[in-house]
Amino acid sequence: MQYMKPSTATEASDILARNEGAARILGGGTDLLVQMRSGMIEPEMIVDIKHLDGITDITAEDGGLRIGAAVSGQRLGEHEGARAMWPGVVEACELIGSTQIQGRCTMAGNLCNGGPAADSVPAMIAAAAVARIEGPKGARDCPVEEFVTGPGKTVLGKGEFVSSIFLPARPKAASDAYLRFIPRTEMDIAVASAGVNIVLADDGTIKSARVALGAVGPKVVLVADAADAIIGSKLEDPAITALVRACEAAASPIDDKRGTVEFRTTVVGVLAKRAARIAMDRAQENATGEKT
C-alpha cells in the first residue's frame, strides 16, 4: 500500500483517476480505517486530502458557510457562527460517535460513506446544503439530496472527491433541528432520524420548509409532502398531524435487530414532529430576539 499526500485538488484528483478502484480518500479516517482493518476493503493507495488548501477551514461565503471536507465534528461544534446559523446541522454532526471520533470525523465523510442512517445527512439535506466536488474537469456542485444514489453509492465519478460542504445563507426568522432515536444515550447509529428546516413569514407562519428523514429507507429522503403539510401554518395540531402522516407515508424502512418496520415508521413521525417544534422555537427566537 502507498500513502499519498497531495497538495492540490488537481493532484489529488489525478491520483484518484489513475488508480480508479484502488485508491481511497483519507479525511478523518473514522470509516476508512475501520473498513481497512476489518478487511472489508484493501486499497492499494491512500490519498490523504488534509493538506489541500482550505480543506480544514470554515469560511464565510455569500452569507452562508463553506465547511472544508476535513473539518472535524468537534471543530464545527466550536464554531459560533455555524452554531448560530445552522444549529440543526451542527447538532446532527456532533451526534456522530464519541469524543474521540468527533476529533476526526467529518460531514463530508459521513456523506460519502453513503449510509442511510448517517446523522449529518438529513440535517444537511433539510438545510439545502451543496457538496463541492473536485474532479478531472475541475469543480462542480451537487445538492446533498442528490449525492447518495443508494446504500454506499454516490454520484462521485472517476477521479472525483468532495472538497467542501456549503451551507447557504438564510433569513433571520429561520432555524433548523435534528433528532434521532437510538436505544441508548450515546455511541449508536440512528434507528430513525429527522431533520427539519423552516423559514417564517412576517406574520409568524411557516413560509418555507424542508423535512428530511434518515434510516427509514435505502437512503436519506427529502419529503416534500411533509414540508407542504406545515407551510402556511404555525404548527397547529392539524398541520402537525399532516406532517406526521406524510413522514409515515414516506418511510419505507427495513426490519432488523435494531428496529421493526412498524417501530421505525411510527418513531420517524414523532421525531419529525418534535424536530419541527424545536426548529419553530429557534426560528421564533431568531425573529424576535427573545427566548420562547
Add this chain to the structure above:
Amino acid sequence: MKNIHVSTTLNGDDAEFVCAPEETLLDALRNRLGLSGAKEGCGTGDCGACTVEMDGRLVCSCLVLGAEAQGAQIKTVEGMAIGEALHPLQQAFIDHAALQCGICTPGILVAAKNLLERNPDPTDTEIRYWLAGNLCRCTGYDKIIKAVQIAAADMRGA
C-alpha cells in the same frame, strides 16, 4: 510497499520513526516508539483504550495512520506525570480506586485531562458524555466519575 519516515512531536519532545503506510499510530507508538500506555481494545474506534491527543483533539490512535502524525503534536498518557510527580488525575485514580484491571485507564486519563483543560468544572453528566467513548468493563464508572471530579477540584484549587 515503501516505509515512511515520520517526524512528530511526542509529549513535547521531537520524535522520529519509520512505519509502514498502513500502520496505525497506535502500532507506531507501541512498537516503534516503545510507548505501551495506549492499548488496543477493539481496533474499531468503539472502546477508547487507544485514546491519545493529536493537535489538541482526542483521537482513537487505532483509527489514525502513523504517517498522519507527520508534523503533529501527539500527547499520550506517558506525558502526564512530570518526573515522579503524578498528574492530579493519575493520583486521584489511585487514591480513589478508579481502576481495576487498568486496560482502559490510560485512555480515560488522556480523555479526562483534555476535558478538564476545556472545562475545569464539569458536571457528572458532562463527564459521562465526554467519556462515553471510553469503555470500562470493571468499575461500573462511578469511581471514575468521582475521581475525575476530585482531580478537577484539586486542579481548580491549585
